[in-house]
Amino acid sequence: QVQLQQSGPGLVKPSQTLSLTCVISGDSVSSDRAAWNWIRQSPSRGLEWLGRTWYKSKWSYDYAVSVKSRITVTPDTSKNQFSLHLSSVTPDDSAVYYCAREDVGYGNNQFAFWGQGTLVTVSS
Amino acid sequence: QSVLTQPPSASGTPGQRVTISCSGSRSNIGSNYVYWYQQVPGMAPKVLMYRNDERPSGVPDRFSASKSDTSASLAISGLRSEDEADYFCAAWDDGLSVWMFGGGTKLTVL
Numbered sequence: 001q002v003q004l005q006q007s008g009p010g011l012v013k014p015s016q017t018l019s020l021t022c023v024i025s026g027d028s029v030s031s032d033r034a035a036w037n038w039i040r041q042s043p044s045r046g047l048e049w050l051g052r053t054w055y056k057s058k059w060s061y062d063y064a065v066s067v068k069s070r071i072t073v074t075p076d077t078s079k080n081q082f083s084l085h086l087s088s089v090t091p092d093d094s095a096v097y098y099c100a101r102e103d104v105g106y107g108n109n110q111f112a113f114w115g116q117g118t119l120v121t122v123s124s
Numbered sequence: 125q126s127v128l129t130q131p132p133s134a135s136g137t138p139g140q141r142v143t144i145s146c147s148g149s150r151s152n153i154g155s156n157y158v159y160w161y162q163q164v165p166g167m168a169p170k171v172l173m174y175r176n177d178e179r180p181s182g183v184p185d186r187f188s189a190s191k192s193d194t195s196a197s198l199a200i201s202g203l204r205s206e207d208e209a210d211y212f213c214a215a216w217d218d219g220l221s222v223w224m225f226g227g228g229t230k231l232t233v234l
Contacts, residue, residue, distance in 0.1 A: 037223075047169070047212055049223035064222050098168055108175050109216065110159055114168035 002026040004099050004115040012093075012122050018086040022099030022115050029075045029082055030055045035102040037111065038073060038084045042095035053082060054104060089122045096120075127152065128213050128226035135232040141201040144229045146213030148194050152224050156216045158196040160189055163210045163228075172211070173198065200231075208233045 008020035020038075027034060035054035041047050051063040053073045063071050072085040086093060099115040129147040136142040146158065158176050161169035171180055173189040176196065189198045196215075200207055213226040 039223075046227045047214075047225035049225065062221055065220060100168075107157075108178075109157070110171045110174040110180075111161070111169070111214075112171055112180075114170075117168055 002101055002113040004101065004113055006097070006099055006115040006118045008097075008118055008120070010119055010121060012089055012120060013124050014090055014122055015088055018084070018089050018093060018097075018120055018122070020084045020097055020099070020118055020120070021081055022083070023079070023081040024101075025080075027101065029080050030077055032056050033103065033105050035104050035109075036073070036075065036082045037100045037102050038097065039100055039111075040093075040095035040097045041117075044092075045095065048095075050084070050086075052102065054102075091122045094120060094122045127217065127224045128215065130211075130213060130226035130229045132227065133230045133232065135234055136200075136203045137234045138203055138205065140203045141199060142203060142231065143200075144198045144211050144213075144231070146196045146198070146226050148196075148215060148224065150194055151219035152194075152215040152217040153191065153196055154194040155218050158189070158191050159214045160196075160198050161212045161214065163212065169212060203233055205233050207231060 003025045005023045012018045035052045037052040038050040051073045053061050070087045075082045096117045096119050098117050100111040101113040160173040162172045163169040176191040177189045186202045210228045212228045217224045
């Protein structure tokens with residue numbers, strides 16, 4: 001059974017960088033059957049997909065246009081985890097952030113496993 | 125603003141059948157599979173339906189879904205109190221290369 005455990009600060013100051021980590025158990029960040037995603041949820045934006053990384057001979061990345069200039073998703077094979085870094089945050093970035101495993105390779109790209117969610121507030 | 129459009133709310137009494145719609149465009153629902161997620165307050169979403177109309181093991185057959193052109197719908201028959209939750213549709217958008225989610229429908233069991 002795949003489990004995703006999130007960690008990171010719940011309060012970030014405006015203009016700083018939001019950083020969250022998602023530790024994977026029961027699977028590998030280098031699996032060719034998965035993509036590793038970050039999704040956030042807020043009352044104003046609903047569920048918003050932010051970006052993902054996956055490995056198939058090399059690491060690849062997709063990012064949402066809305067945050068493309070500010071986001072980095074970073075895999076760490078030594079710790080079997082992946083991280084989200086979102087720079088220059090504003091109060092509008094306040095949300096519950098989720099990491100999620102996306103099944104790939106079988107024509108079924110469901111988000112089958114999710115982290116527990118981290119409420120991040122951007123405030124001075 | 126969500127690109128996939130859902131009604132913000134739906135309701136029904138126990139035993140009734142309710143449907144939730146999800147409207148998109150050719151670049152998302154019209155070109156790719158639709159997924160449905162159920163979310164209870166305080167928890168992460170859980171996949172309810174995948175590849176338009178398939179149910180993961182463990183999801184009751186009271187839940188069904190369909191897709192036609194650029195729209196999709198989720199149906200819940202024999203409504204039960206535990207079905208009270210938020211429901212989201214999702215599809216990959218080929219034009220923007222992003223995952224799109226619906227705004228969510230809050231289902232109330234009266």
